[in-house]
Amino acid sequence: MTSKNEVKLAYWLAAVFLVVGVLSYTAFSAKPPEEPVRMVLTASTGKVVFDHSNHTYGYGLDCSTCHHHPMDADEIISCGACHDLPEDGNAPQACLDCHDPEDFDLEMVPKRADAFHYQCAGCHEQNGAGPMTNDCSLCHIN
Numbered sequence: 733m734t735s736k737n738e739v740k741l742a743y744w745l746a747a748v749f750l751v752v753g754v755l756s757y758t759a760f761s762a763k764p765p766e767e768p769v770r771m772v773l774t775a776s777t778g779k780v781v782f783d784h785s786n787h788t789y790g791y792g793l794d795c796s797t798c799h800h801h802p803m804d805a806d807e808i809i810s811c812g813a814c815h816d817l818p819e820d821g822n823a824p825q826a827c828l829d830c831h832d833p834e835d836f837d838l839e840m841v842p843k844r845a846d847a848f849h850y851q852c853a854g855c856h857e858q859n860g861a862g863p864m865t866n867d868c869s870l871c872h873i874n
């Protein structure tokens with residue numbers, strides 16, 4: 733006959749094994765980030781829905797059209813890693829992971845929101861397709 737305590741112990745052990753399982757799974761699966769499908773980018777004005785899968789496979793765009801630096805990156809990192817420019821005028825850490833500070837002029841690097849606006853709306857304007865610069869509400873949903 734099982735006592736209440738034995739049942740509790742069984743639940744407790746099951747929970748411990750679950751946690752250990754999840755931890756080992758995450759610890760040993762240090763893969764690069766998965767290719768997103770549909771993503772929500774968060775701006776101070778609200779949210780922007782970006783269909784990553786449509787853009788990549790539907791519109792036949794190469795990864796490096798958008799993930800542009802460096803051209804032959806083995807691992808894709810977020811736009812913000814390079815375009816969130818620190819307030820103090822220093823280079824983002826990401827640049828220094830690959831370059832010496834004297835290799836570049838930070839003036840060339842647009843700030844986060846500009847980087848997105850230029851790349852997203854810039855391509856739409858070039859192709860005459862997709863939301864244009866002034867179609868704010870086609871990208872920004874509130």
Ligand code: HEC
Pocket residue numbers: 764765766767768773782784787788793794795796797798799808809810811812813
């Ligand atoms: C039309 C532009 C565009 C194309 C084409 C594109 N991506 Fe992206 N991708 C983005 C944007 C924008 C993000 C969001 C980045 C952010 O949040 O800073 C992103 C995010 C990612 C991320 C998550 C990065 C992270 O950790 O934040 C991965 C991985 C990724 N893309 C892989 C790919 C691969 C692989 C391809 C080609 C098969 C591809 N992308 C094609 C624009 C694009």
Ligand code: HEC
Pocket residue numbers: 798799800801802809810811812813814815826840841842846847848850851852
């Ligand atoms: C590893 C660093 C890095 C990442 C990640 C990165 N950029 Fe850039 N980006 C740069 C650098 C450096 C420049 C300036 C030199 C140049 O144009 O290559 C730049 C310039 C730009 C420019 C202006 C010049 C141009 O090409 O039109 C835009 C727009 C831009 N980035 C958008 C983005 C977007 C959007 C993403 C994410 C999909 C992104 N960048 C990811 C480093 C990065």
Ligand code: HEC
Pocket residue numbers: 801802803804805814815824826827828829830831835836837838841
């Ligand atoms: C993952 C490594 C990596 C990161 C992170 C990175 N770069 Fe680069 N960068 C490269 C490589 C590799 C090249 C050689 C040309 C190429 O493949 O685009 C390059 C080229 C350059 C060049 C000369 C060619 C050009 O595109 O004008 C400049 C300037 C530059 N990087 C600046 C930056 C700045 C500024 C940052 C941060 C915002 C940055 N890089 C982040 C790897 C990196």
Ligand code: HEC
Pocket residue numbers: 780781782783786787791793797798848851852853855856859861862863870871
């Ligand atoms: C290199 C080119 C390119 C870039 C960069 C790009 N787009 Fe697009 N986008 C397109 C094309 C092509 C279409 C298709 C329009 C059509 O067929 O009507 C489109 C359509 C869209 C649409 C409407 C249909 C859909 O798939 O959702 C939205 C919204 C959109 N883009 C948002 C964005 C955002 C946000 C970004 C930046 C994070 C971005 N795009 C970057 C080329 C681009």
Ligand code: HEC
Pocket residue numbers: 773774775776777780844845848849852853856863864865866867868869870871872
């Ligand atoms: C093609 C899509 C697109 C269009 C059109 C667009 N935006 Fe954006 N906007 C974005 C994306 C993507 C971001 C960056 C989200 C992030 O930071 O992750 C952004 C960011 C912003 C931000 C945030 C600035 C910050 O520092 O947080 C403001 C403000 C903004 N947009 C205003 C506008 C206004 C006003 C218009 C119309 C004149 C407009 N946007 C048109 C896609 C768009």
